[in-house]
Amino acid sequence: MTQATTPPAAAPAATGAPQTAIRLRGLQKHFGDVAAVDGVDLDIADGEFFSMLGPSGSGKTTVLRLIAGFESASAGTVELGGVDVTKAAPFERDVHTVFQDYALFPHMSVLDNVAYGLRVRGMAKKQRRERAQQALDTVRLGHLGSRRPTQLSGGQRQRVALARAIVLEPRVLLLDEPLGALDLKLREQMQVELKQLQRELGITFVFVTHDQEEALTLSDRIAVFDAGRIQQLGTPQEIYEQPSSAYVAGFVGTTNLLDAETSQRLLGVAAEHALRPERLRLTPANDTESADAGEVRIPAVVVETIYLGTGNRVHLRTEDGLELVALEQSTGSLDDSGHRGEQVTVRFARADVVALTPAP
Amino acid sequence: MTLSTTAKRLLAAVTFGVLALIYLPLLVVVANSVNSNESMTWPPDHLTFEWWQRAWHSAGARDALLTSLEVGAVATGIALVLGTLLAMALQRYSFFGKNTVNLLVILPIALPGVVTGIALNNGFRGILGIDLTLWTIVIAHATFCIVTVFNNVQARLRRMGTSLEEASADLGAGVFTTFRLVTLPQLRSALLAGGMLAFALSFDEIIVTTFTAGDGATTLPIWILNNMFRPNQAPVVNVVAVVLIVFSIIPVWLAQRLSSDVDAVR
Numbered sequence: 001m002t003q004a005t006t007p008p009a010a011a012p013a014a015t016g017a018p019q020t021a022i023r024l025r026g027l028q029k030h031f032g033d034v035a036a037v038d039g040v041d042l043d044i045a046d047g048e049f050f051s052m053l054g055p056s057g058s059g060k061t062t063v064l065r066l067i068a069g070f071e072s073a074s075a076g077t078v079e080l081g082g083v084d085v086t087k088a089a090p091f092e093r094d095v096h097t098v099f100q101d102y103a104l105f106p107h108m109s110v111l112d113n114v115a116y117g118l119r120v121r122g123m124a125k126k127q128r129r130e131r132a133q134q135a136l137d138t139v140r141l142g143h144l145g146s147r148r149p150t151q152l153s154g155g156q157r158q159r160v161a162l163a164r165a166i167v168l169e170p171r172v173l174l175l176d177e178p179l180g181a182l183d184l185k186l187r188e189q190m191q192v193e194l195k196q197l198q199r200e201l202g203i204t205f206v207f208v209t210h211d212q213e214e215a216l217t218l219s220d221r222i223a224v225f226d227a228g229r230i231q232q233l234g235t236p237q238e239i240y241e242q243p244s245s246a247y248v249a250g251f252v253g254t255t256n257l258l259d260a261e262t263s264q265r266l267l268g269v270a271a272e273h274a275l276r277p278e279r280l281r282l283t284p285a286n287d288t289e290s291a292d293a294g295e296v297r298i299p300a301v302v303v304e305t306i307y308l309g310t311g312n313r314v315h316l317r318t319e320d321g322l323e324l325v326a327l328e329q330s331t332g333s334l335d336d337s338g339h340r341g342e343q344v345t346v347r348f349a350r351a352d353v354v355a356l357t358p359a360p
Numbered sequence: 361m362t363l364s365t366t367a368k369r370l371l372a373a374v375t376f377g378v379l380a381l382i383y384l385p386l387l388v389v390v391a392n393s394v395n396s397n398e399s400m401t402w403p404p405d406h407l408t409f410e411w412w413q414r415a416w417h418s419a420g421a422r423d424a425l426l427t428s429l430e431v432g433a434v435a436t437g438i439a440l441v442l443g444t445l446l447a448m449a450l451q452r453y454s455f456f457g458k459n460t461v462n463l464l465v466i467l468p469i470a471l472p473g474v475v476t477g478i479a480l481n482n483g484f485r486g487i488l489g490i491d492l493t494l495w496t497i498v499i500a501h502a503t504f505c506i507v508t509v510f511n512n513v514q515a516r517l518r519r520m521g522t523s524l525e526e527a528s529a530d531l532g533a534g535v536f537t538t539f540r541l542v543t544l545p546q547l548r549s550a551l552l553a554g555g556m557l558a559f560a561l562s563f564d565e566i567i568v569t570t571f572t573a574g575d576g577a578t579t580l581p582i583w584i585l586n587n588m589f590r591p592n593q594a595p596v597v598n599v600v601a602v603v604l605i606v607f608s609i610i611p612v613w614l615a616q617r618l619s620s621d622v623d624a625v626r
Contacts, residue, residue: 068526069529070529091529091531091532091533091534096530096531097527099523099526103526103527104527105528105542107545107546116531116533117532120531120534120537121532164531168532
């Protein structure tokens with residue numbers, strides 16, 4: 001297991017050293033013979049926007065459910081704010097969850113849904129309704145309190161679920177793929193709102209997602225999960241620019257993987273390397289532009305060009321059969337470069353190639 | 361899939377024939393309850409409500425009706441509590457022997473009534489040494505009434521999933537608060553459906569009742585059986601049969617409408 005030794009990012013509202021909101025040590029969860037979580041150590045700082053990124057079945061949701069208390073750990077410990085809660089029931093933990101399916105109570109009005117947590121804490125009706133109304137105002141749904149959850153759109157339900165959790169002023173908010181069910185436009189809008197909300201409230205957000213772009217956009221730090229383990233832990237920049245393994249490089253964004261043999265030929269180093277498509281530059285095959293010392297040049301032929309709106313994704317094949325993908329920014333011209341079958345020169349800087357640690 | 365015209369007509373005829381076979385005799389019973397001819401000649405020549413009046417004033421029939429209502433209500437009550445608890449246990453918790461318990465709970469509805477009847481009769485009198493009373497009928501009925509409640513509640517719990525209950529716990533509610541504020545309201549229509557089916561089952565049960573009824577505990581079906589072949593009671597029996605039909609059909613019909621778990625009505 002490879003983990004970057006990055007210290008937790010400073011909390012936005014840091015007063016002195018950031019406290020640890022969540023501490024996981026040697027956490028394991030087995031379902032029968034399957035290890036869903038296979039030894040996770042993690043510290044999440046107070047006020048951090050932390051994402052757990054991975055494909056389905058990678059263990060990220062199980063880690064979230066272990067923090068919330070819906071699953072009991074097979075081994076290891078969960079600490080919240082310095083207190084060991086490994087054996088505590090969900091209702092004894094000061095964390096609240098925004099569920100993937102929102103889990104709003106269908107037999108209650110929106111306002112009663114939001115007031116639920118206050119109600120079970122024994123707060124008087126008038127007072128809890130006021131607080132719930134405030135929370136609904138925060139998510140800009142103040143006018144819909146008397147509706148039933150079924151009468152709301154997906155985005156509105158999402159916000160009710162958020163209001164229901166934040167009205168209790170938890171230290172930690174757990175979000176289980178909260179935007180998964182929304183369409184693209186709404187998802188992008190909710191991403192901005194989530195980020196703003198998190199900044200305003202100063203609550204620790206633990207965000208589970210399989211969407212690498214979402215994780216990169218929102219997070220202070222990301223843990224990339226695979227097979228029940230953290231494959232890499234770091235800031236979005238670190239994860240994207242310096243993926244530690246072929247797995248991370250392939251899961252987060254598109255990447256060109258250069259195997260040891262190819263790397264030996266192109267770079268003179270016999271180890272696996274990753275190269276982001278946007279780092280490749282294409283010039284005509286017969287160009288006379290001189291190469292500086294740090295640049296690698298390879299002749300290639302264009303296999304396919306895919307128009308993306310913001311640019312072109314160009315699939316290339318070199319003379320010795322290496323397949324590469326390049327991303328070209330749109331120039332605004334209606335006739336961009338890279339026609340199928342065209343001979344080109346692929347150029348990239350040595351500094352842009354990232355060495356990967358070999359798979360264990 | 362499209363069917364040929366001949367096949368469609370054939371199917372329609374068979375369907376109609378089977379339905380007629382089931383429901384025509386019922387209609388005859390209803391018609392005979394207002395047939396003025398005491399020997400029930402067909403077709404009836406005059407309408408009369410004399411039999412209804414006689415049935416109303418028949419102390420035996422009225423007592424039997426009350427007994428049946430009482431047995432049905434208490435057995436349903438027991439079934440609602442125990443069936444719900446069982447369904448919660450089997451759907452929400454895991455424990456040793458869970459599948460066996462599941463099977464054992466459902467079994468009474470599949471067992472032949474005569475077997476259940478004899479077994480309970482032996483159990484009550486031989487093993488426990490208690491006399492048969494109204495309450496032995498209630499307990500006997502509860503054994504199969506539990507199944508309908510259990511099935512309805514279990515199907516609802518399964519469809520509901522655990523996320524609402526998890527959300528409730530997550531927001532700070534303990535186990536009982538969650539059950540009261542979240543689970544129970546979600547189960548309401550399933551309980552109503554299961555309860556009404558249970559009541560209908562109990563109301564027209566005769567075999568198990570025969571073996572578990574004490575002296576003087578006569579339910580409506582037993583009263584019918586006892587009076588059916590007495591010529592002067594025959595018209596009244598028809599009336600009582602109609603009452604039985606109504607009390608059995610309405611709950612089942614309501615239960616069907618209430619519960620979309622049509623697959624799990626029994």
